Amino acid sequence: MQSSPPPNVVVIGCGYWGSNHARTLSELGVLYGVADRHDDRTRTLATRHDVKPLKLETVFDDPAIDAVVLALPPQYHADTAVAALEAGKHVLVEKPIALSVADARRVVEASAQNPHLVAMTGHVLRFHPAFEALEAMIARGELGAIRYIHSHRVGLGKFHAENDALWDIAPHDLSLILAITGEKPINVRGVGSAILNRLSDFAHLHLQFPGGIRSHVFTSRLNPYRERKLTVIGTKAMAVFDDVAPWNQKLAIYHHKLWEDESGWQSEMVDPEYVDIADGMPLTRECSHFIECIRTGAPSRTRVADGLAVIEILSEGSVRHD
Incomplete structure (x- = not known):
């Protein structure tokens, strides 16, 4: 080329x-x-x-x-x-x-x-070295089959006149979730709460994908602390991409143990393993x-078709407000 x-x-x-x-x-x-x-x-x-x-x-x-x-x-x-x-x-x-x-x-x-x-x-977060490392781990099967993905992106401000917390903040995480799943959701449910004015300051999205993965996204611009976490639950391990954490702790892998016996499901927690990630600004x-x-x-x-897929989810999820 x-x-x-x-x-x-x-x-x-x-x-x-x-x-x-x-x-x-x-x-x-x-x-x-x-x-x-x-x-x-x-x-x-x-x-x-x-x-x-x-x-x-x-x-x-x-x-x-x-x-x-x-x-x-x-x-x-x-x-x-x-x-x-x-x-x-x-x-x-x-x-x-x-x-x-x-x-x-x-x-x-x-x-x-x-x-x-x-x-x-x-x-831009598709180009974060921690997310790229996470994508590579998923592709290699290190997390097993992906079952659930959830993201929390909350903080204080910024308040825009034309778009609410869902439209302003959720595209970041939706782009990551779509990259991991490789498919569009078949079901989207959204709930937003408008506190300061007519635009939602809090929003939840619940997504269901054809391959069986389920996901939820929580966004807020009226929150007392900052949180930027994407959590991926697999059958072999769980991963957390925490963009607020120090660089050497941005991608954590948890090999928690889960098993079923005569008493039901049991679990044993272990400390996270932090993944070395390359330097570089997204x-x-x-x-x-x-x-x-x-x-x-x-x-x-990140083609404009990916941007369209995000807009389709936002539009479907923006219907309900409480």
Whole structure:
């Protein structure tokens, strides 16, 4: 597979996460410019990284620009991603890629009509070294058959005007769960609780998969402590990916013993075994993967179709509120 020169990449959206993308792409040597509807944000970020401050309306017509990273308020993601693909630009669009299934499908359809372009979803935790190590262990059968997956992602803030705790936070964990299961759920139940205003600050999702795996996701942006845990229950072992833990404790494996005798099911707990994981920032690894896919034509690990699958779950799970 032939490799091409490094692409010129523009970050569209100069807020918090867009600034992180700009810094990372600058460090990787591919940041060409930045753009935002707020000119002052554009100029500030462009000056910081010594790149071009661009007008949004000029980005897609500039033949020097090969790719864009979209870190916008999510209600603008779908239209901008479609416009970028139709203009011949590779796209990395942050999660969620849209706020409706119909809009997410438009992004996937635009990608299908431009198969030579990389169209990637920003599911950054897929590139976390601890999750990559966990995926490899599951593939090798070290956890046995996977039976249950649950995630807890809770903390205080941030409060967004357009999307609730489910839409804002759950895409992280749903992307991981879908990667582990390799299939879409056949049943989704969701319950959200709105405490501060009309948008849910707490949300639960319960998922059932065709292969028999069950899962639940709990998200909150109104919680007194931070927790970022993904737990995988297998027939041979259990694993916990804890993104709040120190680096050398982010992936723990538990070989708890379970057996059945005449008294019923019994258990014996053991101490966790911590897995050595490679160094590396997930965002750097994600952006490097995006660049490599552009240069070589290799398929992305987080296609926009994966983003659509997450939106479908969120839409189905957002029906019930208490």
